[in-house]
Amino acid sequence: MTVESIVFYVFAALTVIGALGVITMRNAVQAVLCLVLTFFSAAVLWMLLEAEFLAVTLVLVYVGAVMVLFLFVVMMLDVDYASLKSGFTKYLPLGIVTALALFGAIYWVIRSEVLGDMPEPAKHSAEYSNVTVLGRLLYTDYFYAFEIAGVILLVAIVAAISLTFRGRRERRGQSVPMQHQASREERLRVVSMESGPRQDAHLRKEEEAKKKPKSKRKKKTKGDDA
Amino acid sequence: MLDIIIDFFIIGTKIGLILLPLILAVAYTTYAERKIIGYMQMRVGPNRVGPKGWLQPIADVIKLLMKEVVIPSGANKGLFLLAPILFIAPSFAAWAVIPFDAELVLANSDVGLLYILAMTSIAVYGVIIAGWASNSKYALLGSLRSASQIISYEIAMGFALVGVLMASGSMNLGEIVKGQEGGFWHWYWIPLLPLLVIYWISGVAETNRAPFDLPEGESEIVAGFHVEYAGISFALFFLAEYANMILISVLTALFFFGGWLNPFQGIPFIEGITNWVPGIAWLLLKAGFFLFLMIWLRATFPRYRYDQIMRLGWKVFIPVTVVWLMILTFMIKAGVGPWFTGRGVF
Known part of the structure; x- marks a missing residue:
């Protein structure tokens, strides 16, 4: 039992609990938060495999950005849970078959590793830097694939914008350049007022009247309190 | 065992x-x-x-x-109490990778810079959940404002930090500071000046401080996402905001102002008489200056309008950072001294 194995078991358990929570929570917001917990615990497990860069990127991209937008959408939706669950018994057999097929496929692929006792992955030396190794690979051997991934993302951005863009709308928005060009001359008019007796003259008199019997007044209020 | x-x-x-x-x-x-x-x-x-x-x-x-912790009726109790914890935990966790001196660091990680970005991006959950779980329209409006603001400025902040890691060639915070060795003129604030300004302003926006304190917006939405919180649960939000302020100040000192390095390095006489000052004192002094700047900003500027905030983040900061990253590439490849000497290819 080492510190690492304790950390592993704790976060592996959290990953499973979070994943179960995603499908069992009644409230959609809580389900999304469970998914966040799953991602976070998975990131810790990656960290244990000395893949720091991937682990931190998982937190940064999925937890920090993607899931926030997810949460936004779920919060804004008014989900009717009763109608959501209405077809449950009807689709149950199909669901079970799909789940079994998926489980069987996964089991068939990894059975040799699951059935045997897994050896602990070999540790790298202290100089090993996951970031450097990953960077070297991405920008040499896999440069082509890396660039293609970038272009695909760019296309996705353009597609998303063109899907939501519905032509120019005539809006009454703020025009910032026009606001910047505004000068004092066209907005401000200095008016010289005729000077007369001060409007607040009676107030000042009252103030002065209050000031004089200050000590007396204090005593009086104290008496009132009692 | x-x-x-x-x-x-x-x-x-x-x-x-x-x-x-x-x-x-x-x-x-x-x-x-x-x-x-x-x-x-x-x-x-x-x-x-x-x-x-x-x-x-x-x-x-x-x-x-x-004070009593008041839980509003109709609030989601569990999430309502979880939100302040989710808000404060990342702002404490981020301190794990901060180097206070050449050897004084809890986790000397190679992905320190990314880790900081990741931790600061998690804090937004505390805000969103607080707003949603409160069952209050003001809280929800505040949390929506906050979330969109934090996401917008995170991008500009991330781009500014790309400049820092291009200049230093490392994501390890200790290495970033060591790359600035050599006195005041060797620090990254000169070649990265526009990025410094953008990082600093985005940092102020990320911590929801004035003039970017729309999530709180006392004048229109009372106190934003934490309007329903009282007592210790409110104190946690308060604590986290100030912890984030200190964190941003320390990070600015580390990334752009040589962290724990002596500013008089390389000046013959003054370097000798200031050598006894421990590195952590320089770091705290620099961070203290930025902390003061943040407070000064609050006392000086009125609050931004919402569309102005979004415009500044998306239409001004992000293009400027992208342009400056290109200029920075040329500077590094040309080996502009004293920051990038020996790295030029021409």
Whole structure:
């Protein structure tokens, strides 16, 4: 039992609990938060495999950005849970078959590793830097694939914008350049007022009247309190 | 088994050594803020509790601890209580990779810079959940504002930090500081000046400080996402905001102003007489300057309008960072000294 194995078991358990929570929570917001917990615990497990860069990127991209937008959408939706669950018994057999097929496929692929006792992955030396190794690979051997991934993302951005863009709308928005060009001359008019007796003259008199019997007044209020 | 307990104990002690001074610093940052803004507005600020008001933050903490935690009816109780914890935990966790001196660091990680970005991006959950779980329209509006603001400015902040890691060639915070060795003119603030400005302003926006404090917006949505919180649960939000302020100040000092390095390095006489100053003192001095700047901003500027905030983040900051990253590439490849000497290819 080492510190690492304790950390592993704790976060592996959290990953499973979070994943179960995603499908069992009644409230959609809580389900999304469970998914966040799953991602976070998975990131810790990656960290244990000395893949720091991937682990931190998982937190940064999925937890920090993607899931926030997810949460936004779920919060804004008014989900009717009763109608959501209405077809449950009807689709149950199909669901079970799909789940079994998926489980069987996964089991068939990894059975040799699951059935045997897994050896602990070999540790790298202290100089090993996951970031450097990953960077070297991405920008040499896999440069082509890396660039293609970038272009695909760019296309996705353009597609998303063109899907939501519905032509120019005539809006009454703020025009910032026009606001910047505004000068004092066209907005401000200095008016010289005729000077007369001060409007607040009676107030000042009252103030002065209050000031004089200050000590007396204090005593009086104290008496009132009692 | 025993060595595990000892391991945990040592790590725990180190964490305590960072967190306890941090919490104390947070308490006295609130005091400093009230005093500084007070004098800027021709008032004296708190001066009643203890000599010159020095015990004011302690009194505030005791008051907040004694108050009742009110849970609004119709609120999601579990999430309502979880939100402040989710908000404060990342702002403490981020301190794990901060180097206070050449050797004084809890986790000397190779992905320190990314880790900081990841941790600051998690804090937004606390805000969103607080707003949603409160079952209050003001809280929800505040959390929506906050979330969109944090996401927008995170991008500009991330781009500015790309410039830092291009200049230093490392994501390890210690290496970033060591790359700036050689005195005041060797620090990254000169070649990365536009990025410094953008990073700093985005940092202020990320911590929801004035003039970017729309999530709180007292004048229109009462107190934003934490309007329903009272007592210790409110105190956690308050604590986290100030911890984030200190964090952003320390990070600015590390990324752009040479962290723990002596600013007089390379100047013959002054370097000799300031050599005895420990590195952590320089770091705290630089961070303290930025902290003061943040408070100063709050006392000076009125709040932004919402469309102005979004315009600044998306239409001004992000294009400027992208352009400057290209200029920076040329500077590095040309080996512009004294920052990039020896890295040129021409």
